[in-house]
Amino acid sequence: MLNLELMEKTPRRKQAYQYIQQRILSGDLPAGTQISELMLAKEIGMSRMPIREAIRQLEVEGLVRQVPRFGTIVHSLDRSEMAELYEVREALESHAADSIAGNITSEDKQILSLLCKKILILGRELRDSKEKTFSPELMQKFLAADMGFHMVILRASGNRRMMKIVSDLRVLSRIFTAKREPHDLEIVTSVYRYHRRILRALKRANGEKARYWMREHIRESRRLALESFDRHQAMGDARNALPLALPQDLLEEINQIESGET
Template identity: 30%
Template sequence: MAKLEFDDSQNLMNSLRGKVFNQLRSQILTGVYKPGDSLIELRLSEELGVSRTPIREAIRQLELEGLVQAIPNKGAVVKGITEQDVEDIFTIRMRIEGLAARWAAEKITEEEIKELKEALEFEEFYTMKNDVEQLIKFDSKFHDIIFRACKSNPLMHMLSTFHNYIQSARNNSFHTPGRPDKAFEEHKAIFEAICRKDADTAEQLTIAHIRNASNNYNELHQKG
């Protein structure tokens, strides 16, 4: 098999394409670009300070993920994610995040337990201070550590993608009165089950946690 050859310029291009893709995806998922908005290569190139090549590649990847649609004579148009998408993602998360918690309980290291405990302590601190921005940060960190502790790269990849896709919904939930306190208590119970290596309980508590987050999102959406 011939050895793949590449130079620094290719590395730079790949890195640039990834950064552009991540930024555009984040802007779509957080509502900066709304459904129906056109993604104009030239304008994005000027705004991001890059050539049109990584823009074009990023838009193609966004199209593959279903976030944009190529329309003749109009270019790339934002589709975003639908309410059905969000509902499906919460349902899928219940299944696979429960599995991640189960595997984390079985495979977590002492160092990862310390990291999880620290994230939980910060979450408690910022819950008491009602600092939503920091709270969201450490909520994500808590979940990320569990994903890493499950020792499954495919599962980690799927979970990270799903978290990105409903970031806006998750952020809004922390503005609901009482939800941050409940989320912290749920995390605390999950942490204790993982520390006990109680895989069954860790899985069940995580499924309940995601279900509660889904119910909270639906209540917010109905009020909106």
């Protein structure tokens, strides 16, 4: 849940938006769930107007949709929509990686190196645990390091609008698909290797290589996401999917991008 002290300092519409967004991210409001303005207003302790405004914003971002004679429900992506999300990510993130090669700061290089190292350490923890897949706790740490790596590159590009778009796409693709399945060592190792190659290209100011490896990385992620989607469609549900709750500090950073607070 949101930090109460933070909520007191936040406008009501934004409070409502962050509250509903977090409930969707955590799995409390899964895809297909009907959203009640009245119930949410009672839960948060505010009038229905800011709730309505928040829902309108979430609808624009694709997290919820209006269904005639039924109301507002949490949106569920179909296969083609998910594929489109990854295609947009591929175009924008590969461009960002190319654009910052030779211009990235020493501080950002250090942060990217630390995030790569964190994924390597998590991979070793998984290997040493003798488990086949991440526990929910380690999965959260992995997602934070993975998403953080991409966010640093986007932030370094200086294009705030592109950062906001990709952030929303990443959240959407993780919420509405079986991408939240536990990751095995093969997937973790693959992510680490792609990140390391991208970072090496950035350090060498090789924009062409940075673009290439980012493109290949996202294409591989797309392949895995679609395979996972198909697998769960065949099963008829997603009961084995892990609930996703992105770290609050990362959510706050994403939410602040559009308002220019960072």
